[in-house]
Amino acid sequence: MAGSKLQSFWNHPAGPKTIFFWAPTVKWGISIANIVDFSEPPERISYPQQVALMCTGLIYSRYSMVITPKNWNLFGNSIFMAGTGLYQVTRKIRHDYMAEVTEAKE
Amino acid sequence: MKILQNFWNSPIGPKTTHFWGPVVGWGIPIAAMVDTNKPPELISGNLTTVMCVYSALFMRFAWMVQPRNLHLLALHAVNESVQLYQLSRWLKFQGFLGDKSLQQKNEEAET
Numbered sequence: 001m002a003g004s005k006l007q008s009f010w011n012h013p014a015g016p017k018t019i020f021f022w023a024p025t026v027k028w029g030i031s032i033a034n035i036v037d038f039s040e041p042p043e044r045i046s047y048p049q050q051v052a053l054m055c056t057g058l059i060y061s062r063y064s065m066v067i068t069p070k071n072w073n074l075f076g077n078s079i080f081m082a083g084t085g086l087y088q089v090t091r092k093i094r095h096d097y098m099a100e101v102t103e104a105k106e
Numbered sequence: 107m108k109i110l111q112n113f114w115n116s117p118i119g120p121k122t123t124h125f126w127g128p129v130v131g132w133g134i135p136i137a138a139m140v141d142t143n144k145p146p147e148l149i150s151g152n153l154t155t156v157m158c159v160y161s162a163l164f165m166r167f168a169w170m171v172q173p174r175n176l177h178l179l180a181l182h183a184v185n186e187s188v189q190l191y192q193l194s195r196w197l198k199f200q201g202f203l204g205d206k207s208l209q210q211k212n213e214e215a216e217t
Contacts, residue, residue, distance in 0.1 A: 023167040029156035036152050044148050048140045052133030063127035068172040 013069045024064075024074040031077065034084035042095035050088040057082025117173040128178045135185040138192055146199035154193045161186040 014020040030053065037045075057078045064074035118124040134157075141149070161182040168178035197203045 019163065019166045019170050023160075023163040026156070026160050026163050030153065030160060033150065033152035033156045037150050040150070044150070046137065046141050046144070046148060046150075048137035049134075049153075052137040055133055056131045059123075059127050059130040063123050066123050 014071055014073070020069065020071060021073065024071060024077050027074070027077050027081070031080045031084045034081075034088060037088070038091070042092045045088050045092040047089065047092065050085045050092070052085075054082050054085030054089060057085060118175050118177055124173060124175055125177065128175070128181045131178070131181050135181065135188045138185065138188040142188070142192065142195070146195045149192055149196040149199070151193075151196050151200070154189055154196055157189040158186065158193055161189060 009015055010017070016022070034050075034053070057080070060078035061075055061082070064071040064078060113119055114121070116122075120126070138157075164182045165179055165186065168175045168182060171178075194203065
């Protein structure tokens, strides 16, 4: 039972013998790198970069569902990437905005 | 005229998501190009390294996917170039790129 499931995974048209598996797998690295960078100070965040990651994540979620073969790995990855991008943007906005508020109070 | 028609009706043309996906994706290399004018302290080594590997793989992906997506291929080729440049700036800033005088100074400082 387990053997044939593994076999069907191994031989899948978007399986580990193809670029359709490895490209999105490595793309998870982008979200992971972003998560690692959550601990970096917000001054080091780049607005253009994070907004770009967020937008591409959203669009690629759709893209992954209309290509042949369908790519669920890329879909989940794109959702995650959009999420981490959004979080980084809000971190930086909060930092930039809150700093102004504290200055205004003083 | 025929070129425009071919483009309009292309399987990776503006009537399909295969076109608009990469259009939005251009944001990534453009953002990186904007970032080349900023000081290298702001570069994220993690993210830039991952981008270099990612774009290399996605150039192959764009070639092999159905329909073949040369637009996506071009996008990742450009991104690969920009990210490699940013990576070199970061490596230089971190002192990893064989600046002999810098290495010698570090060795002298250790001894």
